[in-house]
Amino acid sequence: MTEKTIESHKLPAAVEAFVLRWGDLGGQWGVNRSVAQIQALLLLSDRPLTAEEIAEKLGMARSNVSNSIKELLNWKLVTRVPVLGDRRDHYVAETDMWQMASKVAQGRKEREIDPMVAAIRAAMEGIDDPRISPLVRQRLHGMHDFINTVEGWYNQMIHVPPQQIMRLIRLGSKVVSLLKFVGRKDASAKEDA
Template sequence: MTEITGISDASAKSQFILYWGDMGGQWGVNRSVAQIHALLFLSVSPLNAEQISGELGIARSNVSNSLKELVGWKLIRRVPVPGDRREHFSAETDVWEMAMRIAQGRKEREIDPAISAISDCLDKASIEPEIHPEVLKRMQEMQAFLTTVDTWYGQMLNVPKSKLNLLMKMGNKVISLLTLNGKKSE
């Protein structure tokens, strides 16, 4: 775990921010972006860029760029503070809403372009007489998988958070509902 200059104590809040930064790195998110998100998520009141920079020991320019990215993901928002002309920021604190916004952003950045690219490849493959049937089949399977993921995501958007929470807590019970005669169906 990397220690940031501004986070040197062993408090639970500091540890959360550090761990969130490390997890962000695992998910392909810049460590500073993830740490700023964690700080704002835990903050009871809105913070300005100078406060964030000071608390995390991150350069002010890095904070500004990270805030823009987080606003773009809709994970934080600008909040006016009476008597202060500086921009202040507050994070979405509903974990389900936060997860849905992250999922939407990832879908737009990863799944949608993949569906489009594979569709283009399939269009091209359909007019290439020398393409091996197995190659075409694999492309079609990938397209079908991504389309299923996209459809499932669209359906999950319409499920109330309380029902999603219940569904996730059911875990193995859902799997047992899908099991026929003791065998998992495919």
């Protein structure tokens, strides 16, 4: 979809610009442009929209909208909501940025990281095979340790309340300075021992 296909008289200029830019970003994230544009429209909508309304506002084919909504529903970034007196399906987007980021992270983990973890763990089951060189064994152990550490961190972080994580993120470089300070103290303690 090009910028000219959105019927600008139906969307405020700022909303149109956001929808178009979010659609472009979707391509960079590996998401279909239509999917990203629909999510953007729903993010900025002040009421639930039907698929027909979405198609009209974005100048998209109804079938494209339906397929895109299915993908957004699978990612849990959009929900179907009932509207009193209307039998059609209406949709709203997840508007909490933290929840949106968490759902995307969970979806990517399930689709991209979990299969890699399974492959490394399966390889580790046969690590005692004498035909595996020490170098390959070392690399597999390194990957296994890394994956276990990252997966353990992820499993801990999903239980931390978003407000606490945001406080940690806002600390930014202060955390890095603290880690450097702790690292120097640990090094000094080892030298003294």
